[in-house]
Amino acid sequence: MYSKPDVVSFATLANETTKTSKDISNLKTDIANTGNDEDSSNNKPVKVKIIVPMEDKKNAKKIKIMAMLKGQIKSAIVDVQKEFDRIGGYTIERTFAFDRNTDMGPIKIGDRFHTCVIGKDLYPPEGSECEKRLIKSLDRPNPLAAR
Numbered sequence: 001m002y003s004k005p006d007v008v009s010f011a012t013l014a015n016e017t018t019k020t021s022k023d024i025s026n027l028k029t030d031i032a033n034t035g036n037d038e039d040s041s042n043n044k045p046v047k048v049k050i051i052v053p054m055e056d057k058k059n060a061k062k063i064k065i066m067a068m069l070k071g072q073i074k075s076a077i078v079d080v081q082k083e084f085d086r087i088g089g090y091t092i093e094r095t096f097a098f099d100r101n102t103d104m105g106p107i108k109i110g111d112r113f114h115t116c117v118i119g120k121d122l123y124p125p126e127g128s129e130c131e132k133r134l135i136k137s138l139d140r141p142n143p144l145a146a147r
Contacts, residue, residue: 045097046107049141050115052092054080060121065094069113070102095141111135115146122147
């Protein structure tokens, strides 16, 4: 039976340094700990901005805007006519804030989020329209147009 010795030698270009396996495991632990981003430990919420163009459905009464990110779901029911009067246009926007630390792990850049806009007045043809996009920023709202 053959076993490796406890001491492993690593040489630099000048052949000056030798390290034990315990030193190497400590070095790996230090590297792993410094590799964590500040963003994953930050509790600031991640924002998703949903943009709903309603130019072609000016007579709609109510719609529901939903967003999902890493197992969290947020939604808002919008009275479309009141919203048009309030904003003076036909593009509805909603921003949802999601907790950065979730049961599925922290939200990070590259995570996918989904949004759906649903309304009886959106028939035909769609009735509901869903879109998806990747998180690109943890500090600014991530925009996504849906419908």
